[in-house]
Amino acid sequence: MMAARNLQQGFKQSPDLVCNNEKTDILLLSYSEAIEKLKAFREKSKGKQQYLAMYSSIFGGITTDPAAMVIPMDDHMVHRGHGVFDTTTIIEGYLYDFDEHLDRFLRSASMAKINPSFDRETIRRILIQTVKASNCREGTLRYWLSAGPGDFELSPSSFHQPSLYAIVIQNPSLLHNNPNNGVKVITSSVPIKAPQFATIKSVNYLPNVLSKIEADESGAFAGIWVDEDGFVAEGASMNVAFVSKERELVMPRGKKILCGCTAKRVLRLGECLVRDGRLKGIRLKDVSVKEGKESQEMMLLGSGVLVCPVVQWDDHFIANGNVGSITQALLNLVIEDMKSALPSVGTPVHY
Ligand SMILES: Cc1ncc(COP(=O)(O)O)c(C=O)c1O
Structure with missing residues (x-):
């Protein structure tokens, strides 16, 4: 109590004990002491993921100091999930399929009633500049639009100014790190998101997180959501596709799932397998669990895995537990596409 009053009166507060009961000793920190603590915290977590640069519209610029990569507590995205x-x-210094992701980002913002303070071109420029400042050639650019800070109310008030955040994370290249021996998936027992929420890439990923934890706990790579009519939907951070008995590449329709940029690209790249006769066709359709389990091949599609073969779903082995040739061919096509730096899919950073 005494220490809190001292701080209000502007006295510099040393890290003495200000709350002392039998169990807890809590420090009251000055601004510079809090920053020192943040630096020490980041220093300790070195060696895990490396955060190279962050943009925040709150400070209107980019920082490369991980200790400063924070967002305000009263941001609506933090306390209400409104973001x-x-x-x-980022692959070999290019942003892969950037405009497709940016379009989905702005679509999601609009569906979440977040009206960005910047236009598309400005957001695009800020994001590219953040990657440039990071000097990162292999990694991930993550970005958020939020209703912004203002207060702790449920609906964002007129005080809220939408905020934009972005971070660049160093990652090993996906081109050489694919689990292409195939993975196991399970049917997720976590309830599927309602279509209105499944189609927005919002920060409300609690169902997705719980689904992934459930998969981890059962020794599987991912959980697969099945809708109330018994049709396959998607994984918690990936889309799903199959090669049917008729040798068609089939994907669940998009009304109840997130429209994946990887899936969209695979649909396009797969056309060459139809032309050379390895596939009979490509179709978006409802896929029942039975049909999925009896398919010739099953795969997961997403930015984090590219094209990942599934060899077991619950107790059922897909294609006798072997990686299918179409899945492998699609993975190779995506890898080639990423390396190609074609103007349609590769945005240069100009470091
Ligand atoms: C729920 C969900 N479905 C599908 C995907 C795949 O999307 P993308 O290929 O754009 O990574 C993601 C990826 O973030 C996801 O979170």
């Missing part, structure tokens, strides 16, 4: 996000892979 949307997206991710773009």
